[in-house]
Amino acid sequence: MGYRIVNRLFALMLAVVPLAAQAPRGGRGGPPQSPQAMAPIDLTGYWVSIVDEDWRFRMVMPAPGDYQGVPMTVAARQLADAWDPAKDEAAGEQCKAYGAPALLRQPEHLRFTWQDDRTMRLDADAGTQTRLFHFGDWKAPTGPPTLQGDSIAAWEVRRQPGNPAPDPGAPPQGKGSLKVTTSHLRAGYLRKNGVPYSENATLAEYYDMIKEHNGDLMLVVTIVVTDPQYLREPFIITSHFKKQVTDDGWHPTPCSAKW
Amino acid sequence: MTRNPMSLTAVLFLSMGLPVLAQIDLSGSWQSKNHEDALERGAGPNPGDFTGIPFNESGRAMALTNSQSQLSMPERICAFYSQWHMMVGTFGVKIWNETDPVTGKTIAWVVGAWEDRAQMTIWMDGRPHPSKNAPHSQAGFTTGVWDGDVLTAYTTHMLTGYLRRNGVMTSDQATMTTHFIRHGDMLTLASQLEDPIYLSEPYYITRTFVNTTALMNSGGPPCIPGDEGVPEGTVPHYLPGKNPLVDEMTKLYNIPREAAMGGAETMYPAFREKIKDKFTMPAKCQRNCGGPPPGQN
Numbered sequence: 001m002g003y004r005i006v007n008r009l010f011a012l013m014l015a016v017v018p019l020a021a022q023a024p025r026g027g028r029g030g031p032p033q034s035p036q037a038m039a040p041i042d043l044t045g046y047w048v049s050i051v052d053e054d055w056r057f058r059m060v061m062p063a064p065g066d067y068q069g070v071p072m073t074v075a076a077r078q079l080a081d082a083w084d085p086a087k088d089e090a091a092g093e094q095c096k097a098y099g100a101p102a103l104l105r106q107p108e109h110l111r112f113t114w115q116d117d118r119t120m121r122l123d124a125d126a127g128t129q130t131r132l133f134h135f136g137d138w139k140a141p142t143g144p145p146t147l148q149g150d151s152i153a154a155w156e157v158r159r160q161p162g163n164p165a166p167d168p169g170a171p172p173q174g175k176g177s178l179k180v181t182t183s184h185l186r187a188g189y190l191r192k193n194g195v196p197y198s199e200n201a202t203l204a205e206y207y208d209m210i211k212e213h214n215g216d217l218m219l220v221v222t223i224v225v226t227d228p229q230y231l232r233e234p235f236i237i238t239s240h241f242k243k244q245v246t247d248d249g250w251h252p253t254p255c256s257a258k259w
Numbered sequence: 260m261t262r263n264p265m266s267l268t269a270v271l272f273l274s275m276g277l278p279v280l281a282q283i284d285l286s287g288s289w290q291s292k293n294h295e296d297a298l299e300r301g302a303g304p305n306p307g308d309f310t311g312i313p314f315n316e317s318g319r320a321m322a323l324t325n326s327q328s329q330l331s332m333p334e335r336i337c338a339f340y341s342q343w344h345m346m347v348g349t350f351g352v353k354i355w356n357e358t359d360p361v362t363g364k365t366i367a368w369v370v371g372a373w374e375d376r377a378q379m380t381i382w383m384d385g386r387p388h389p390s391k392n393a394p395h396s397q398a399g400f401t402t403g404v405w406d407g408d409v410l411t412a413y414t415t416h417m418l419t420g421y422l423r424r425n426g427v428m429t430s431d432q433a434t435m436t437t438h439f440i441r442h443g444d445m446l447t448l449a450s451q452l453e454d455p456i457y458l459s460e461p462y463y464i465t466r467t468f469v470n471t472t473a474l475m476n477s478g479g480p481p482c483i484p485g486d487e488g489v490p491e492g493t494v495p496h497y498l499p500g501k502n503p504l505v506d507e508m509t510k511l512y513n514i515p516r517e518a519a520m521g522g523a524e525t526m527y528p529a530f531r532e533k534i535k536d537k538f539t540m541p542a543k544c545q546r547n548c549g550g551p552p553p554g555q556n
Contacts, residue, residue: 052311052526054295055514059310059531063512063541068549069297077550107528126528156442175407177442206442210409212451212461215435220449220465222442234361234549236292238447238465249529259535 034117035135040157040176043112043120043210046088046218047241048249051107054237059107061259062193076230083194085257094256098127099147099188101203101225104239109250110219120153120178127255128159133180140184145199153178156206176205188233190225192257201227216242283408283441285368288475289468290320290351296549300349305511306504312427318457319520323502325426328495331487339397339482341420342435344376346450348463353475368403368410368439371477375524378478381412388415395431410439422452422462427442427521430456444470513541 043206051058057066063084072080088094098106110128115121120133133153140150182203190197206222218240225235293300309322329335342492345352353371355515358364365383372378377398388400399417403410414435429466433454440447446468450552489495497503508519515537524530 001385049528050526051528052313052463053465053524055310055525056308056508056514059525060512060514060534060538061540063544064545065550067549068547069294070549070553071294074551107526107531173488177440179442206445206447208409208440208442208449209449210411210438210440210449211406213413213434214451214461216451216455216461218449218451218463220438220440220447222440222445222465222467224445235294236445236467236469237295238449238467240463240465244383249527259531 034112035120035153035155036117036159038155040155041178041207043178043207043209043219044114045112046247046250047110047245048244049104049106049108049110049111049239049241054105057191058105058195062191064193066193067191067195070190071232071235072195073230073232076196079196079230082196085194087150088257094257095127095129095147096187096257097189097192098124098129098183098255099197100131100149100151100182101185101201101223102188102190103127103129103131103148104205104221104223105191105237109244109247110241111247111250125250125252128252135179136142145184145186147186147188149182149203151180152181153180155179180205180207196230197225197227198229201225201230201231219243264322272363281458282365282405283410285410285439285446286355288353288471289446289475290471290473291349292467292469293349295466296347297549299423300347302547303332305507306425307502307519308425308517309423309427310508310514311526312423312521313458313462313523313526314427314459314521315457315459317429318454319522320499322426323455323499323505324496325428326495326497327425328489331489332483333486333491336484337472337482339420339427340376340424341397341417341433342376342379342399342401342414343417343420343422343433343450343452344373344427345370345379346437346466347421347423348373348376351468353477353522355477358516368412369445369477370547371475372479374440374482375478379412379414381410388413389538399435403496408441412437412439422454422457428457432456446470460526511541513539529530 054064065081067080088096103124106124106126108124111123113121115132118135122131129148131148131151133151155176156179182241184200185201187199188197189195204224208220210218210220212218221239223237223239288346295450298304350373351438355368355369356365357369359366361552368381370379372389379401381401381403383403389404393416395416395418397418399414401412401414403412417431417433419431420429421427433452435450435452437448437450440449449465451463506516508514509516518525518534522543
């Protein structure tokens with residue numbers, strides 16, 4: 001009889017461990033917990049970008065025709081070669097480099113809040129942009145594509161079976177990531193000098209928090225842009241931000257096509 | 260007495276396997292994606308490009324004395340880069356674990372070497388770092404711990420080396436913390452370098468690699484010193500105020516000297532306001548401009 005119990009326990013563990021993040025249940029048989037309550041990491045608050053990579057593409061306007069590092073197609077190059085910031089501004093298109101695929105490359109401050117317990121809100125002071133990360137079975141509204149697109153979010157939690165949380169429904173704090181997938185994007189620029197992405201582009205992001213040796217709390221965002229029209233392969237970059245204890249430096253500014 | 264093999268498997272799983280499941284398998288060949296800092300990781304950074312480097316005055320002065328011809332000194336041709344080169348070099352990485360032959364437990368994760376960077380062995384068995392007076396090496400000494408699914412490696416005892424391959428140096432007091440973060444077929448390395456001699460703040464780099472079935476070598480090829488024309492007994496250098504390449508970034512990209520010369524403030528968004536009125540967008544990219552290779556569509 002004993003081996004049956006062990007076998008069942010074994011089978012149960014095999015089934016439950018990988019799915020732990022997908023079946024948020026309240027502790028001790030309670031109702032399902034909200035994505036906010038299940039958060040394995042706390043992203044809320046202010047973050048400042050550390051710009052020590054791709055500096056000349058991010059901190060100043062890159063030169064026309066400088067496409068170093070982007071796996072762009074010939075069609076993308078033709079479009080980028082015709083880039084004209086004055087024309088963009090005249091057309092009211094000065095925010096094309098502030099869309100979701102490029103927003104986290106801007107030198108900026110970020111502010112994470114919960115709009116409700118199933119929707120995380122990300123505000124960027126660069127371009128005064130807002131992204132909404134929808135958890136659960138959110139359905140995107142119909143309508144034209146938008147600069148920030150439609151973002152679906154999910155926690156990626158790998159529970160440690162050897163050290164279960166005291167409450168089986170509680171998240172293991174600090175042990176997980178946020179995955180965000182974004183589609184339904186209006187065409188924009190990967191870089192401010194007109195390197196394009198199309199409306200067919202999709203975006204996958206992983207948000208990880210790490211504590212540094214010196215106590216700094218860092219946010220590392222791995223960014224994957226896929227675009228069959230303008231990219232020969234997924235464009236993969238990583239941006240990093242440092243946690244701030246206050247809103248110091250938070251300074252919303254409008255989009256600019258020339259700076 | 261009959262035994263159910265399933266129950267034995269289950270008991271084995273429960274008694275041995277659980278702690279291991281809390282870790283991530285990092286082993287494999289990982290291709291570098293040089294989509295950011297492509298020039299710096301490939302052909303090499305422009306001379307005089309210290310943008311985003313949190314220098315102190317010593318670090319900047321040291322960088323400005325540097326001549327790339329130092330690499331042609333017979334003594335230095337094979338003086339490998341430090342472990343930091345893993346974050347700023349162009350190559351992929353091969354990673355594997357070394358196991359205890361009796362217990363099967365992982366005692367170290369190993370990041371294979373390149374021609375110009377030593378192997379990084381990340382000891383996982385709890386051994387301490389050597390005394391601060393112990394000899395330093397290009398490889399340094401690294402220990403690691405798992406924090407959830409993230410492997411955090413801490414490296415000390417490195418020799419002096421390059422922070423950026425244009426003369427930005429790290430001292431032998433520098434330490435490096437590297438986080439290995441895996442998401443499916445992607446491996447992101449987030450690294451922080453602290454250096455009390457040349458930096459006023461930590462320097463951060465994040466890189467992403469993609470898993471590949473293409474087999475990568477775990478080291479080599481061996482470096483063979485040769486005569487590259489630097490006379491014996493000379494150390495190529497520039498005296499203070501005499502570096503002729505100090506304004507290279509201004510000539511190429513119109514980047515003001517105060518930005519090109521780095522410093523911690525150049526890492527932060529607020530610095531843009533300081534140089535806004537001093538910068539004019541260049542008319543055209545002059546060199547190393549990228550774009551699709553010939554024959555692509």
